[in-house]
Amino acid sequence: MPPRSGGRVASTKRRAWPACWPTRHAPDIPSGFPPLERAQIVELACLEPIATGLHLTHWSSADLARQAVRDGIVPAISARTVRRILAAVDLQPHRTRYWRTGRIDAQFKARAEQVLWCYANAERLAGAGFWVLCADEMPNRQVLERRPIRRAVPRSIEQREFEYVRHGTVNLLTLLVVHNGWIDARCLDANDAAHYIPALERFRRAHCDEVRGVFLIHDGGPSHTAAATADYFASRDGWWRPRRTPARASWLNQSELLNNAFDHRYLRRGSWDSRDAYAAHVCAARREYNRRYAHPFEWTWSSHRMRRWYADHATR
Numbered sequence: 001m002p003p004r005s006g007g008r009v010a011s012t013k014r015r016a017w018p019a020c021w022p023t024r025h026a027p028d029i030p031s032g033f034p035p036l037e038r039a040q041i042v043e044l045a046c047l048e049p050i051a052t053g054l055h056l057t058h059w060s061s062a063d064l065a066r067q068a069v070r071d072g073i074v075p076a077i078s079a080r081t082v083r084r085i086l087a088a089v090d091l092q093p094h095r096t097r098y099w100r101t102g103r104i105d106a107q108f109k110a111r112a113e114q115v116l117w118c119y120a121n122a123e124r125l126a127g128a129g130f131w132v133l134c135a136d137e138m139p140n141r142q143v144l145e146r147r148p149i150r151r152a153v154p155r156s157i158e159q160r161e162f163e164y165v166r167h168g169t170v171n172l173l174t175l176l177v178v179h180n181g182w183i184d185a186r187c188l189d190a191n192d193a194a195h196y197i198p199a200l201e202r203f204r205r206a207h208c209d210e211v212r213g214v215f216l217i218h219d220g221g222p223s224h225t226a227a228a229t230a231d232y233f234a235s236r237d238g239w240w241r242p243r244r245t246p247a248r249a250s251w252l253n254q255s256e257l258l259n260n261a262f263d264h265r266y267l268r269r270g271s272w273d274s275r276d277a278y279a280a281h282v283c284a285a286r287r288e289y290n291r292r293y294a295h296p297f298e299w300t301w302s303s304h305r306m307r308r309w310y311a312d313h314a315t316r
Helices: 035-045 061-070 079-088 106-120 122-127 193-207 227-235 255-267 275-292 303-313
Strands: 130-145 165-177 183-188 213-218 240-244
Touching (some): 035 061, 035 079, 061 079, 106 303, 165 255, 165 275, 183 193, 183 255, 183 275, 193 227, 227 240, 255 275
Antiparallel strands (some): 130 165, 165 183
């Protein structure tokens, strides 16, 4: 789904909540508090703390319990009960998620249409010999060595040394084949066209016998929009068919989903004693990922939904 657009990130205005409470029964909903009191606690949780005179940045269940008593909503309530009340309406004031406002203009619509068409037709195109490929970089990844790492044992979680040895950085390029979820991942010495082009050419040579062409989806990064990159695409007689995501809308690139999945499984908790060791790990990890986890990502934001969303937000 696209990020929200317009408006303020946070507001002290009261928000609406469901007119009817969920039909789940105790113990999901505390039975000792009538619906009006539960609704007032939900309303309180939807406010910024500053609206009640507090300088907290967000609510905890304990803070909400104290404030509910202070405001006279209830004579007494525990933090656990507050959590159960909020869970009943799926409200989580302790959590946050980043979102990014796209640049909603005609260029956004045109580029988004091209990208979403590729996603919707990826399987059909693959049957005709054309792949849809998403490319994205994870630049300046730190190569960190932590010793020792005490692995988890019964009654003790994994423990990692806080201090680390830094062995430089790498630029990780990931390529996602949309119709089957296969990946290619390579470590580049620099995040520029001089290194991006050879990586693409290696991919082309590895697959040119089985693939007639590739619809390449990438963002507007400098290595993607450089004149040298455009010249390279032109020199390959239409084998590469680049499609750029709209400005400030990199979330339309499915490679970002891949980056999160690959980082979580293979990179986030690793330790390496050199850049070469990191690169070798990435090479082995991508082959294992393709054997164990590769599958097409579920993508529900269609061109039709985008057009409705665009019509609603472009006029704001």
